[in-house]
Amino acid sequence: MDLFISEPVSTAKKIKYPAQVTANGKLKRSFNASYYGKHPWLEYSVQDDSVYCFYCRHFGGTSNLPGQRYGSRPFIDVGVRRWKDISNFIEKHTRSDRHKDSAVSLMKFKAIQTKELQPIASVLMTDRDNEIKENREHVKALLKVTALLGRLGTAFRGHDKTESSTNKGNFVETCNLLAD
Structure with a gap:
């Protein structure tokens, strides 16, 4: 063919x-x-x-x-x-x-x-590349939080990580703050 x-x-x-x-x-x-x-x-x-x-x-x-x-x-x-x-x-x-x-x-x-559509492999590669970039940004944010807490000598975890807790620890609370 x-x-x-x-x-x-x-x-x-x-x-x-x-x-x-x-x-x-x-x-x-x-x-x-x-x-x-x-x-x-x-x-x-x-x-x-x-x-x-x-x-x-x-x-x-x-x-x-x-x-x-x-x-x-x-x-x-x-x-x-x-x-x-x-x-x-x-x-x-x-x-x-x-x-x-x-x-x-x-x-x-x-x-x-005729280039009116992209081959599926190209679309998948583009999506994969975007996902990798996004994941790298998340990891960078987690590393910055870790570095900050380490520099300050602050404890990472709290005593209560249940859903109803108002203080789940410095690391989780800081990550939640950045996520919002």
Whole structure:
């Protein structure tokens, strides 16, 4: 798969699609290129004479969601070639949760590629860096309180650290004062 997806899905519009003879031997059915207009996600495989879903094949993940017949194997790795029922298969697939999720994943991927969105790794690193800076500030404040109490020769702890106590000790009280 190309890592920069800027082109529309590859379609085979200018070929003569092979026809399948129906069970009664009279009617011949084949894929119709008009489906590309309504469903830009369709991919036709000349080799398999089948259609696939570009979104689901590349952005659908590997898990099989329960009850997602139309959102899993046929359009992902088996291919659909029952031309008689292709409209129904396509419509059901379009409404499947997997297809919708895959379409959203593709849009997010494109947004990251065009710098409209930041990659999640960048967002996580920024958040982590901010958290580290904030924690360092807290540690600096605790060290300043410790240094002050040490310089003054003052006791750190009090006799009663219960929630109802009015004096929990110099260290805790000073930290609470700075926190407010």
